[in-house]
């Protein structure tokens with residue numbers, strides 16, 4: 001395998017915010033890929049400076065992964081990270097054009113930072129390396145590197161959904177962005193839905209020649225391959241976290257505090273794409289329908305704050321505080337509080353323990369590229385007494401599990417009735433059914449892991465013709 005140069009906006013856990021485990025799926029997955037292949041991981045340090053210097057900071061982690069990072073200046077963070085990446089592309093890619101902001105300054109900042117990434121990464125790339133770029137922050141980076149005469153094989157993976165064409169065309173200069181993407185040799189998506197939307201766009205809006213069987217997109221004589229590569233978790237690594245004192249302690253802690261009640265858990269970055277208010281509405285509906293069960297169920301929502309400088313994130317936080325407060329106000333007793341809402345992150349060991357102590361996992365995003373919490377929840381279950389996963393039909397994970405309704409309980413996250421109904425089914429599910437559903441899910445989580453994802457993508461990248 002060639003040496004990898006991985007480039008992504010984030011290179012590791014955003015330690016500055018003191019929320020381990022809040023980094024989303026990307027950072028963990030890339031760490032695993034680099035451990036396996038060797039190479040270097042380049043990105044933003046998470047630090048802000050007054051003036052961009054371009055100086056590179058190298059760190060070698062205990063696991064043997066070398067990271068190279070640059071600081072960005074305030075204006076970059078504002079226009080590129082808070083702006084174009086997270087106020088334009090993120091909501092648009094999650095089908096939320098109501099939250100999408102189109103500001104000329106954001107677009108300029110995005111292009112400037114992509115140029116800065118390219119200039120800084122350039123000296124790190126050796127002739128035989130494969131370059132692997134990640135996520136919506138860096139869509140035009142490949143084109144920038146090509147303009148600097150980089151001839152290496154270059155691949156790009158999108159961790160989020162790709163929206164349907166009729167939504168995507170609401171983005172000013174959408175053509176320019178996708179034309180830039182076609183400078184990569186290989187484009188990866190989480191599943192066929194997002195892949196098909198992308199191919200549809202290329203055919204319809206760019207007039208590209210698209211071969212759906214092979215994913216070949218040819219425009220002006222240059223061909224790019226686009227395929228689906230569903231991401232997984234680092235299964236063995238995650239399981240080893242479960243085999244620790246911290247994990248066992250966390251499990252005990254939760255079990256002791258919930259006693260005879262069933263614990264139901266949700267773990268999500270505090271993001272509007274995760275369907276958190278809708279989830280609370282579903283829980284509220286459950287208690288309305290079954291007031292006698294208030295003492296049977298306790299819901300734990302772990303939601304570390306994310307992208308806190310952006311208005312839509314501040315708003316979702318306020319909404320959730322209000323809704324959690326409402327349910328607890330209406331349903332609590334001196335010794336019963338039905339919703340525990342926690343705005344902090346936890347280490348993976350502790351999460352493992354919390355998942356294992358929870359007999360229901362609630363993963364209900366309105367739209368999600370994949371969702372690795374769903375996979376971690378399954379991985380952490382006790383095979384002899386597994387919990388039930390309630391999963392949104394709009395998470396990439398639902399498509400990948402593909403168990404014909406015999407794995408997770410699939411729900412429509414917009415429907416409070418559907419959520420409430422499935423909570424009741426999960427609470428009453430007999431052990432045999434829980435086991436058979438778990439068996440189907442765990443096979444997928446174990447086999448379709450992050451190592452396989454990396455091998456498939458990097459292997460295909462090594463095979464593309466240049």
Ligand code: G6P
Nearest residue numbers: 010023024025026135159160307
């Ligand atoms: C999602 C994105 C990642 C991102 C992560 C955390 O998983 O796909 O690219 O790193 O969220 O968000 P943040 O803005 O803190 O990097």
